Amino acid sequence: GAVVSQHPSWVICKSGTSVKIECRSLDFQATTMFWYRQFPKQSLMLMATSNEGSKATYEQGVEKDKFLINHASLTLSTLTVTSAHPEDSSFYICSAKGGRDTDTQYFGPGTRLTVL
Amino acid sequence: GQNIDQPTEMTATEGAIVQINCTYQTSGFNGLFWYQQHAGEAPTFLSYNVLDGLEEKGRFSSFLSRSKGYSYLLLKELQMKDSASYLCAPMDSNYQLIWGAGTKLIIKP
Numbered sequence: 001g002a003v004v005s006q007h008p009s010w011v012i013c014k015s016g017t018s019v020k021i022e023c024r025s026l027d028f029q030a031t032t033m034f035w036y037r038q039f040p041k042q043s044l045m046l047m048a049t050s051n052e053g054s055k056a057t058y059e060q061g062v063e064k065d066k067f068l069i070n071h072a073s074l075t076l077s078t079l080t081v082t083s084a085h086p087e088d089s090s091f092y093i094c095s096a097k098g099g100r101d102t103d104t105q106y107f108g109p110g111t112r113l114t115v116l
Numbered sequence: 117g118q119n120i121d122q123p124t125e126m127t128a129t130e131g132a133i134v135q136i137n138c139t140y141q142t143s144g145f146n147g148l149f150w151y152q153q154h155a156g157e158a159p160t161f162l163s164y165n166v167l168d169g170l171e172e173k174g175r176f177s178s179f180l181s182r183s184k185g186y187s188y189l190l191l192k193e194l195q196m197k198d199s200a201s202y203l204c205a206p207m208d209s210n211y212q213l214i215w216g217a218g219t220k221l222i223i224k225p
Binding site: 044093 | 146147149151156157158159160161164203207211212213215216217218
């Protein structure tokens with residue numbers, strides 16, 4: 001139980017384009033989903049927290065107009081990186097909680113984004 | 117402020133036991149998680165402690181002392197596949213996980 005999927009697992013795009021990443025909880029309803037970014041050899045950085053049906057709460061320094069988050073259902077959240085630039089290249093990981101262990105965050109496998 | 121202190125890197129031998137220590141300071145406390153993260157992969161959940169004491173789960177055990185702001189992860193019968201980073205993540209009063217850089221564990225034959 002508590003499986004989270006993420007799609008795509010990797011993506012390469014040109015500078016200026018937008019990229020959408022999907023995060024799904026497969027066997028539980030996620031009351032809350034989280035989006036993280038991780039640069040090589042650095043700690044996880046929380047970007048935003050989203051609850052189903054409401055606007056995401058962004059961490060300080062994260063541009064909400066650049067990183068659009070939609071949490072349309074209890075099993076799906078999407079992160080859209082708009083007008084991507086090379087500095088947005090990173091490992092993006094979602095997590096979800098709301099299963100039987102209500103406080104435990106279960107992570108998706110991550111999406112490696114490379115912006116050329 | 118909130119912070120986590122873990123050793124940056126540890127080395128151990130296959131078949132041995134290793135203890136990874138973590139001290140933390142948070143605004144409020146609602147438990148502490150340990151995650152394992154292999155290079156290039158997302159973290160996977162290992163354990164959750166909310167009360168003082170030792171929680172055992174197979175080869176892995178996790179200990180918590182809330183009064184000391186201290187936790188450790190104990191790995192027994194080390195295997196090569198245990199080479200990974202281990203992340204200590206306390207949860208603050210807002211139920212938000214606080215992340216450090218973790219401890220990179222290297223297992224040698």
